[in-house]
Amino acid sequence: MSTNGTGPTIVLDGEKVAYNPGETVYEAATRHGKDIPTLCYDPRLEPFGGCRLCVVEVEGARAPVASCTAQCQAGMEVRTRSARVEVHRRTLMEMLVSENREVDVDELTSLASQEMTELVDRYEARTGRFRGRQSGASRPDDPNPFIMRDYDNCISCYRCVRVCAEQEGDYAISVKGRGFDTQITVEFDGHLKESACTFCGQCVQTCPTGALGDLKALAYRDVAGETKKTRTVCPYCGVGCAVDLLTRGNTLIGVQPAMDGPANKGALCVKGQFAFDFVQHPDRLAHPLVRGEDGELHQAGWDEALDRAAEGFLRVRERYGRHAVYGVASGRAPHEAAYTMQKFIRGGFGTNHIDNCSRA
């Protein structure tokens, strides 16, 4: 767009750039590589204009303008990093910091949990200028095992409220009080389980301060090692949501939604978000088992178990013919499992005695 010279343009920090009709100043600016701070912005949600950190100077406007809600207009002259807006942003950050107790937000808290901390550092905002009363009351009484509700760290950006309404369509999270007394809550001020909450975890993952946290991931905070992310796909239903597995060493410590996941665009449900730890449950089979003469299953080596299976299939084929063997492939395992299962039957026995678990 910026090179073809036919579309409408704005002047961004002195440079003439193109914008797409309907685009906000924030969208156009970030698309052109500008780093504008914000805390209430989530690209999946409607512009909100709550935190005022994304303000920019617009030529001819009396006051700084929130770039996330202002639409581009042809010829608009925008300054994103002027001294005036930077002072404004720093003051806002100092005020936000003053509302919350000073905490280190663990990186396992959620996907967006470091946004506030990073801006506090960037604007060196822990000055104590506005030290005073703190806002937000935490709910340590909520016994749910998934979502930490530490509203002492809340800055009322409403991302949780909006993601629940706009993305999930559940409208479980609401707000009571106004101004300094704003409190994020749910119906009747109760526990999440008694509300319309489905525990999809979207509010947690978009919270920029660590006020909402992933309790399952945080339970692994003492596991040593660097946190690694591996992109994969959820193992439950057929929607195929992309997720990032969080690991430390050989321990699976959590799941975060992939914002660029082609099927889910950052959305997950309670199973995809929180039901990952079956993988390391002590019930997992770790060795082959073979039924002994006593009628019980006993641990066996791979050679013994593989021979027992191979010889068993050969014996049945010899005794009853090749149509006496049947294979059931899994709709839960990857392609490679189903492919080798059907090849085992077709190549090994020349039959079509193969099915998967889709009929029940």
Place this chain on the structure above:
Amino acid sequence: MSNPLEDMEKPDVIFCIGTNMTECHPVAATRLKRAIANGAKLITADPRRIALAELADVYLPLRVGSDVSLLLAMAHVIHREGLTNQAFVEGRTTEAEAFLEHIEKFTPEWAETITEVPAADIERAAILYGKAERGAIYYTLGITEHICGVDNVQSLCNLALMTGNIGREGTGVNPMRGQNNIQGAGDAGALPNNYPGFQSVLDPAYQKKFEAVYGRKVDLELGPTKVRALEACGDGIHAMMINGENTVVTDPERHHCEEALKSLDLLVVIDLFLTETAQLADVVFPATAWGETDGVQTNTERRVQRLRKAVEPPGEAMPDWWIVSQIARRMGTPGFGFESAKDVFNELCELSPLYAGLDWDRIDRGEYHWPVPHKDHPGTPILHQGTFENGRGIFKLIRYRDPAEVISDEFPVWLTTGRRLPNYHTRTQTGRAAGIDYLAPGERLEIHPEDVVDWGLEDGGWAKMTSSRGCMMVRVEANARSPRGTVFTSFSFNDAPVNVLTGGGYDPVTDTAELKVCPVRVERP
């Protein structure tokens, strides 16, 4: 699905039937909810007052198993009101004349006597869908797990064909697949009627192709489905290998299923846990799990995506493909020299025309929907654009049939089964994930509050539920989601083994069990 998931935000009329999407495919449902928030109209047909019913503009609380009559009457109204898309019907379909004559007698008043849905509501739904600019149909097992599952699907296809709601953005006939890779298991050829890539085992050209692949003669006839194979255990089938399925708990007629597996000379199970099914095996192999396995899966919109290994498996667990290959090699079967999941997947791509343009490296970012017939092809998010694979869309003349078993004096209550949001299938996985029990501590039989009183039960108390095949005990939940005379439970909990009761019949074409309909008696124990 004929259309991609992102299309779910584009219809102006959405018709959901037999899908409890907010619980079973929650992330897909978020897209529907956004479409509704943006003004799309929703028609929901489901016996239970599920969340999609609460969101609906027209809710059709049909009696379990009466879908065909509802859909015939909707077709009747659409045609009567002049809403048939003549251009589409003439240009792209066949058998239309016979179909339009066939539906003349199936009035909404007739359907009301079967579905128990007021004729006026059937008319409203039909006119809404018939007038849609972009009408999209979504369904799940509430449509297929019936003796008339194929009839149900074809009835939905008839509606889409007569209104031209197929082959365009925001339309389509869209089954939501229930398991992460159930589509992929079919793609890979684990079906008794198709080689990999849905190449028919009855087609001489494909028989020849795969004889060359396997280096041996292959059967020229269809294999039996799993249901028939289980029936033949001990009498024709004497050895079975089951990968990652807890057959004993998921399948109907549980007692029969257990006896069948016990009668085998050899049962080999490959799984993550010692499931109820694995406990019956002669040899159990430990498989690597999600998070420990590199591989591929295909989602409900035919999107082919990579799974990646992040941690090492416990003990000596190995990938499924490795285990199967090792057994094959020890039996002397050629063609199992795979050294990686990539080797296996790339062989599938070479043999499947749907995957011909794909390979392990090309699907790294998951942007392809099959069919991808060659390397320069962008994939096919929307099926049936411009033309159908077999030429023309064929109208099918469907008639209503009663379920295999209907309510009687002895079994006066309809039981229907399904899933709930927090749990997945038989809980082999969600039952072992910390915290899920907080949301779903145990099974409950959902009964209308007035029925709870009439039947002498108590909310939270025990009920004894009996069908012609068996009986079980279950706790009662008074819940107005259930209509009068119909009860619901999931099949997730082994201590509430609902599939002891089910199994009245099977679809004659697919052998899919009628798990959605089972007449029962519910009483105080």
